[in-house]
Amino acid sequence: MMPTLDTVSGAVARIDAWLETMRGPGGYGGPVVHWWQHCLQFTGAGLDWRYEGLITGYLNLYRATGDHHWRDKAIRAGEDLVQGQLATGNFRNSCFEANPYTGGTPHEAACDFGLLRLAQVLRAEQSPTWRRYHDAAERNLRAYFVAALWDAGAQAFRDHPTISSLVPNKAATLVEALLLLAETTGDASWADLYALPTLDAVLAHQVRGGPLDGAIAQYSTRGQPAAKYLPYYIARCIPALVAGYEQCGDERYRDGARRALAFVLRQRDVDGAFPQVLYPGGRVNRYPRWIAATGDILRALACLRPYGDFGDPAPTLAWLLQGQLPSGGIQTAHGFAAQASQRRPGDLPACYDLLPVVGWTAMAFRYLTHLLAATTTGSVRIPQVTGVWDTPLPCQIQGRTLIFRETATALTLARNGKYVYRWAKGAPWAEQCTARGAAI
Amino acid sequence: MSARWSVVRPSLEYQYAFDACAAGVFHVGGAVAMIASRALFARELLKRCAPYDPFLIPEGQWTKAVALPDLLGPEAPLPVARTCDDLPTDIRCLIWAEPGENSDFQALGKLLGVNVHLFIVTSNRLARALPEWQGIPHTSAHPRHILRRARQAGWRVTGHQGYHGLASIVWGRLSPLLERLKRPDLADRGLAQMRMHYAVQGGAAFGAPVQLWHMRSAAP
Numbered sequence: 001m002m003p004t005l006d007t008v009s010g011a012v013a014r015i016d017a018w019l020e021t022m023r024g025p026g027g028y029g030g031p032v033v034h035w036w037q038h039c040l041q042f043t044g045a046g047l048d049w050r051y052e053g054l055i056t057g058y059l060n061l062y063r064a065t066g067d068h069h070w071r072d073k074a075i076r077a078g079e080d081l082v083q084g085q086l087a088t089g090n091f092r093n094s095c096f097e098a099n100p101y102t103g104g105t106p107h108e109a110a111c112d113f114g115l116l117r118l119a120q121v122l123r124a125e126q127s128p129t130w131r132r133y134h135d136a137a138e139r140n141l142r143a144y145f146v147a148a149l150w151d152a153g154a155q156a157f158r159d160h161p162t163i164s165s166l167v168p169n170k171a172a173t174l175v176e177a178l179l180l181l182a183e184t185t186g187d188a189s190w191a192d193l194y195a196l197p198t199l200d201a202v203l204a205h206q207v208r209g210g211p212l213d214g215a216i217a218q219y220s221t222r223g224q225p226a227a228k229y230l231p232y233y234i235a236r237c238i239p240a241l242v243a244g245y246e247q248c249g250d251e252r253y254r255d256g257a258r259r260a261l262a263f264v265l266r267q268r269d270v271d272g273a274f275p276q277v278l279y280p281g282g283r284v285n286r287y288p289r290w291i292a293a294t295g296d297i298l299r300a301l302a303c304l305r306p307y308g309d310f311g312d313p314a315p316t317l318a319w320l321l322q323g324q325l326p327s328g329g330i331q332t333a334h335g336f337a338a339q340a341s342q343r344r345p346g347d348l349p350a351c352y353d354l355l356p357v358v359g360w361t362a363m364a365f366r367y368l369t370h371l372l373a374a375t376t377t378g379s380v381r382i383p384q385v386t387g388v389w390d391t392p393l394p395c396q397i398q399g400r401t402l403i404f405r406e407t408a409t410a411l412t413l414a415r416n417g418k419y420v421y422r423w424a425k426g427a428p429w430a431e432q433c434t435a436r437g438a439a440i
Numbered sequence: 441m442s443a444r445w446s447v448v449r450p451s452l453e454y455q456y457a458f459d460a461c462a463a464g465v466f467h468v469g470g471a472v473a474m475i476a477s478r479a480l481f482a483r484e485l486l487k488r489c490a491p492y493d494p495f496l497i498p499e500g501q502w503t504k505a506v507a508l509p510d511l512l513g514p515e516a517p518l519p520v521a522r523t524c525d526d527l528p529t530d531i532r533c534l535i536w537a538e539p540g541e542n543s544d545f546q547a548l549g550k551l552l553g554v555n556v557h558l559f560i561v562t563s564n565r566l567a568r569a570l571p572e573w574q575g576i577p578h579t580s581a582h583p584r585h586i587l588r589r590a591r592q593a594g595w596r597v598t599g600h601q602g603y604h605g606l607a608s609i610v611w612g613r614l615s616p617l618l619e620r621l622k623r624p625d626l627a628d629r630g631l632a633q634m635r636m637h638y639a640v641q642g643g644a645a646f647g648a649p650v651q652l653w654h655m656r657s658a659a660p
Contacts, residue, residue: 041456098449227624277625277628279625285627285629340629428466429462431467434459
């Protein structure tokens with residue numbers, strides 16, 4: 001059963017209150033945990049895909065409530081990106097789990113998407129400031145993606161300036177930004193020359209037939225797809241395929257999106273979560289299973305909703321909402337402790353499971369605010385709340401018990417009363433990060 | 441690759457070491473100086489420590505080959521290049537990236553007694569496999585040599601971390617083998633093991649290719 005609007009608006013209010021505590025100089029910061037690598041030492045503002053979720057989420061709230069306060073938060077986030085844009089067109093610290101570096105994919109494209117959405121809303125209100133955000137996005141798309149990553153031979157965007165490679169979910173995020181740019185500029189060449197050929201390359205990575213039907217390979221190098229299928233990243237391809245279909249009416253894109261979603265939903269566990277990676281031969285690495293990031297899977301489901309009822313979002317939405325921490329942030333995952341062994345995790349979460357990450361929580365925020373905006377326009381009430389701070393939450397790292405605590409000003413992990421990790425919110429670097437605590 | 445887009449990164453080993461230096465500098469506060477034996481190291485340290493207006497002391501010949509601003513890339517600020525003797529007396533942190541065999545620790549003597557934190561990034565012979573040392577001789581002093589010299593000069597060790605410990609290296613080598621044996625699932629688990637054992641401290645740190653020493657001046 002779907003939660004009530006009050007439940008969703010309450011969850012959104014708590015996320016917003018938590019996000020306010022995660023702001024520092026230059027934008028939203030904090031540690032990052034990820035399947036590939038964690039970024040625990042650098043905690044400064046990251047101008048990465050968190051801004052796609054944040055800007056879109058705040059614009060959703062503006063639409064749902066009609067309250068300018070939310071639009072102003074979207075503008076503030078857009079301003080973070082404009083102020084953090086470098087002379088090269090890149091955004092500062094755009095590599096999420098690999099920060100502090102620039103040139104992050106799909107992160108910079110995701111920032112562009114957020115900026116273009118903001119520009120659309122401001123332009124519709126005849127605010128002259130729309131150009132500022134629009135131009136920043138266009139500058140990045142032209143100067144970085146087209147100039148450095150477009151592979152004319154392959155008719156797709158590479159993931160690296162010099163290595164022939166394609167990562168479908170990253171390319172899909174870029175396609176979403178390019179299609180938006182085509183719309184805002186009225187210049188169809190962004191779609192025809194770059195976005196649609198790239199979508200064709202994404203479709204070429206999709207499995208046809210057999211138990212993996214609909215799955216999209218995680219990446220390819222020199223034309224060789226890797227037989228690794230990550231439901232979360234496959235879901236991130238779906239909105240671009242739907243947007244491609246809506247742009248040109250090519251049924252292949254809608255069919256690709258349907259198949260991809262069907263594959264993702266076939267993998268769903270009874271508790272609404274999704275395994276991390278599937279491989280040929282029925283092999284799976286189930287853990288860690290995302291919690292906050294399932295917002296993007298739910299978004300994929302919502303994108304296809306106008307074209308049929310492909311599945312029930314309720315179990316996954318329940319999974320996401322049960323992951324909200326007392327602070328208001330959303331728990332990142334379940335099962336990081338089992339990443340290497342893949343044995344069923346114990347009751348005690350890994351510290352990486354609990355750490356709330358702006359980038360992941362923003363994905364939940366985006367979907368939950370979408371639910372509010374899609375249900376009622378202009379009449380939703382978001383309650384005033386604050387986080388519940390300093391709740392001790394037991395967790396573990398490599399079998400040793402730790403206590404996770406979060407306040408409005410700090411995030412800590414302690415063992416026997418001694419910090420193994422401490423981040424003073426707003427600081428660009430963690431204060432305490434022991435060698436084991438800093439394990440990648 | 442074009443230098444226009446700053447997507448060139450050092451190997452993860454050095455990224456970790458430089459991040460830890462920057463975190464240390466941020467939390468100690470005060471004036472910062474850095475000695476870098478390579479342009480790459482200078483660029484990475486300056487990028488991370490830019491908000492603290494660091495003094496850069498180039499070591500070796502690298503600044504003679506190319507103009508400093510070109511080497512440091514679009515993100516790094518122009519450094520204030522000084523010699524060791526020119527450093528102000530209120531330096532609180534000194535980062536030294538890859539001292540050579542003949543590096544002069546005594547020159548740092550003037551910093552002793554003023555409660556200075558010294559961060560030394562160094563590497564052992566395993567680092568020769570890293571991209572940073574491909575095609576050029578590994579000129580860095582051995583970590584144990586650094587330790588001995590620093591202690592002789594009056595510095596006391598307060599921390600020692602290694603990046604890419606030996607267990608991690610073994611798991612990292614095993615993973616591609618498992619890929620070739622058509623077990624990508626096991627290969628990914630191997631990579632997870634590699635990450636779990638990546639950062640090490642204590643005796644295990646000596647086995648890691650890149651190491652970070654944190655030292656304090658012994659007095660007062």
